[in-house]
Amino acid sequence: MNLFGRKSKQPDNQNRMNEELGKKGLRMTPQRLMIIAAIEKSDNHIGADEIYTQVVEKYPNVNISTVYRTLDVLEEMGMVTKTDLGGGRVQYHPAEKGHHHHLVCRECGKITDLDEAALSVLKETLLRHYNFVADLRHMGIWGYCAKCNRQVVKEA
């Protein structure tokens, strides 16, 4: 899997990326390659800090600010999606993996993906009743996962 929705390996991936960058007069750099690789490797979501940690291992002098700047570029180019789950948790996703939501466990922190379709009913309701166009690409639902909800007092 790669950021452009193809199944090809490295070289093509890079070419495609160069293309996209070129369109905007932007450049490919080793840092960007590694950041993109980290996002692709992540299964659906990853935070800036995790990306940084991964990249630093192989490229010890990257700076966290480069990670943030690259993330901004990728988002602007539509290659990654950003989700603010609240509680200081911001996650990035390969765009080609489609939109999805997150069930975040308060207990163990685990994030489970939830297909977009699961919320289509809600989206319709909000539009009809409130005239509110919900952007359900960016949503986190907090609670307790299957593993943790046995040990926790449940209300609400």
Add this chain to the structure above:
Amino acid sequence: MNLFGRKSKQPDNQNRMNEELGKKGLRMTPQRLMIIAAIEKSDNHIGADEIYTQVVEKYPNVNISTVYRTLDVLEEMGMVTKTDLGGGRVQYHPAEKGHHHHLVCRECGKITDLDEAALSVLKETLLRHYNFVADLRHMGIWGYCAKCNRQVVKEA
């Protein structure tokens, strides 16, 4: 309306509050009174900064840290509810007003309350399909409100 779900005015309000505080060996202070007043005055939600701004007007030397500390106490006592909407927006609510959700407009920032019942179907689905106990007391849904969604390109 007051934090304890009664319709009485100031004096009783204070008495009741003293009681609650007393139970835990805590004290009533002018700062706490004003902070509580600000939350009650807010119609359903208010941020720490807004509380601070309001209180400073009448009590110029309060400190923002006192606001946060009081908010913690109130939350612990079950008098206010805290919701992290993401994007650095944390809102506090008088607890007696019941649980509700928030439709947050990306364009104008407006927050619309949404009744808890509106999401009960979703909650059921998540429990059945994912064994996930969703805490829908704390949720923000981002998108575009009725006023703004006319001027904005809509996808998803």
Add this chain to the structure above:
DNA sequence: TTAAATGCAAACGCTTTGCAATTGA
């Protein structure tokens, strides 16, 4: 009297920014 609460200043964690040096096209 005395523990709780406050103001202040400093630190926090995450993110952003200014700038001079570096580097890809």
Add this chain to the structure above:
DNA sequence: TCAATTGCAAAGCGTTTGCATTTAA
């Protein structure tokens, strides 16, 4: 070549904390 990109250090933001002082009970 030369603008885009980087690393670095500093700042920004909302929030938290340590501590000496004040204050409610």
